[in-house]
Amino acid sequence: MTADPVLVIGAGVQGLTTGVVLAEAGRRVRIRTADRPQDTTSAVAGAMWGPAMLRPADRVLYWVTRSHAEFTALARDEDSGVHLTAGRMAARFDLGDSVPPEVRLIPDLRRCTPEELPDGFVSGYRATVPLIDMPRYLDHLVARFRDAGGDLRLSPVPTLAEAVAESATVVNCTGVGARELVGDPGVHPVRGQHVVVRNPGIDEYFIELSDSGEFTSYMPHGDRVVLGGVAAEQDWSRTPRRKDSEGIRRRCAEVEPRLADAEVLAELVGLRPGRESVRVEVEHYEGARIIHNYGHGGCGVTLSWGCAFEAADLAEELG
Ligand SMILES: Cc1cc2nc3c(=O)[nH]c(=O)nc-3n(C[C@H](O)[C@H](O)[C@H](O)COP(=O)(O)OP(=O)(O)OC[C@H]3O[C@@H](n4cnc5c(N)ncnc54)[C@H](O)[C@@H]3O)c2cc1C
Structure with missing residues (x-):
């Protein structure tokens, strides 16, 4: 291990988590970020730890597994923003019998009975998974990073x-910003929008498993519920759209009628960093080493x- 400071670029969930790991291992670390943590895509996420159908498949399975252990441990600290929550993952088509390997990590996973499925859904699972209240969780990561001696700069x-x-x-953790900083044309935005409402008493999550650009999800975090969702490829707009919010509220209310009149607290937009394959690798650049860590699509919290x-x-290996 050398005493050279590491520069991490980005203060979303990837940059902050990488900064925490390095700083808690005793490295001097500086994070430079274009946006405050609360203004990143990471702050917009729902967020749920869940199966990640991304590439490279063998690495993704390891990353998901490692993250599950960390989030499960973090759920014991109620200030972290992580909480283990029961709920349903359901589809409007038959999910069949094959499940992703990481679901073996979910101790109580079982198929939904027909009575447990909302109208229009034909298949699904009940499972307790880590839900992550991202604004609180990012604050937790910033505090851990600074407590370990890390230096965070808006720059x-x-x-x-x-x-x-x-x-x-x-360490390059710039999310969709890697397209410009690295010149990687494979990185593209997958725009998402959420409606945050006052919690009318919901304590379980729901997520629709779908490839469609419009789906149904809601995730309770104490006195708030985060409603989704949309996924629009190649859409760079960070402005909330009324049409998207109306669709999100309508679909959520069809599954959970108590959400129909819930007070709206915020409408948020984030740009998921889409890429054919998550990039975690070293590039040798002008005598230095750049460790890339970007392109996590809709699963950046799950993989973090x-x-x-x-x-x-x-x-560390190369330092
Ligand atoms: C609506 C929505 C719902 C989601 N739900 C989930 C979920 O339930 N579970 C899940 O696992 N994932 C979810 N995601 C995906 C997840 O949010 C992303 O994969 C994750 O936030 C990516 O994190 P990141 O740190 O790589 O990028 P970001 O959060 O975008 O952070 C990038 C950082 O890089 C900085 N940056 C960029 N360029 C520069 C530069 N040139 N100089 C300095 N700084 C720079 C930015 O300022 C920012 O700090 C969701 C996303 C959205 C939009």
Whole structure:
């Protein structure tokens, strides 16, 4: 291990988690970010730890598994924003018998009975999983990072050349921003929108398993419920759309009528960093090392601890 400071770019869930892992291992770490943590895509996420159908499949399984262990442990600290919550994952088509391997981590997973499925849904599972209240959780990560001696600066990084001039070890956690910073044309936005409402008494989550750009999800976090969702490929707009909010509220109310009149607290938009494959790897760049950690699509929270440990290992191995 060297004493060189590591520069992490980005303060969404990937940058902060990687920063925490490195700082708690005793490394000096600086995070530079273009946006405050509460203004990132990560702050918008629902968020649920759940199966991640992404590539590379073997690495994704490891990252999901590692993250599940961390989130389960974090749920014992109620200030973390992580809580184990029961609910349903359901589909309007027959899900069949095959399930992703990571669902073996869910101790109480079982098929829904027909009576447990909302109208229009034909198949589903009941499962207790970690739900993550992202605004609180990002605060938790920032506090952990600073407690471990980390330095967090609101300071955009215009080029990789500027980054490697500052540090010989750079971890790139820029989400959809990697398209511009790295010049990676494979990164694209998958726009999502949420409606946050006052909780009318809901204590279980619901998520529709679907490939459609419009689906139904709600996730309770204490006195708030986060309602979704939409997924629009190649859409860069960060402005909430009334049409999307109306559709989200209508679909959620069809599944859970108590949400029909719930008071709206906020409408939020985030850009999921879509990519054919998650990128966690080292690039040698002008005599320095850049550890890339981006392209997590709609599963960046689910993958966060696994990817952070791997990115930190790469930084240590080569540092
Ligand atoms: C509506 C919605 C619901 C979601 N639900 C879930 C869910 O339930 N479960 C789940 O696992 N995932 C979910 N996701 C996906 C998840 O939010 C993302 O995968 C994750 O937030 C990506 O994290 P990140 O840290 O890579 O990127 P971001 O959160 O986008 O952070 C990127 C950081 O990089 C910084 N940055 C970018 N460019 C530069 C630069 N040049 N210089 C300095 N800083 C820069 C930004 O300022 C920011 O700090 C959801 C996403 C959305 C939009």
